[in-house]
Amino acid sequence: MAVWSRNSWIVNLVTFIRNTSPQRRKYRMAEYGDPDRHGEIMMQLSPITHIDKLKAPLMVIHGKNDTRVPVSEAEQLVTMLRERSVNVKYILLEDEGHRIAKISNRIRVYSQMIDFILDKTKNPHFPFKL
Numbered sequence: 001m002a003v004w005s006r007n008s009w010i011v012n013l014v015t016f017i018r019n020t021s022p023q024r025r026k027y028r029m030a031e032y033g034d035p036d037r038h039g040e041i042m043m044q045l046s047p048i049t050h051i052d053k054l055k056a057p058l059m060v061i062h063g064k065n066d067t068r069v070p071v072s073e074a075e076q077l078v079t080m081l082r083e084r085s086v087n088v089k090y091i092l093l094e095d096e097g098h099r100i101a102k103i104s105n106r107i108r109v110y111s112q113m114i115d116f117i118l119d120k121t122k123n124p125h126f127p128f129k130l
Helices: 013-019 022-032 035-045 047-053 071-083 103-121
Strands: 004-007 058-063 088-093
Touching (some): 071 088
């Protein structure tokens, strides 16, 4: 069984561009494309299009104040996974941005990450809980 944990990632190139802050949008469009002109290929390339292939439990971590990747990316991923009954744990950090900067949040997230992985793998070599 595989287990995955991820912080702040783009899952849908179209919604990423549309929901990105205006001051960053033109730069991201130059990098990823214009949804009005390249929407079809952007969707083909978006991870969300291939979400049905994901079977492993997933932990999604996102900072609410992320100015690089809108929180809507995490929310649509979590919604789609839950609709498919994929095991997903979602941690929304109310006081963080693109990175986990605060020590208290790092301790919280990394502890939950370890617990999540241990729980999902049931590894007998690591019988402790944090």
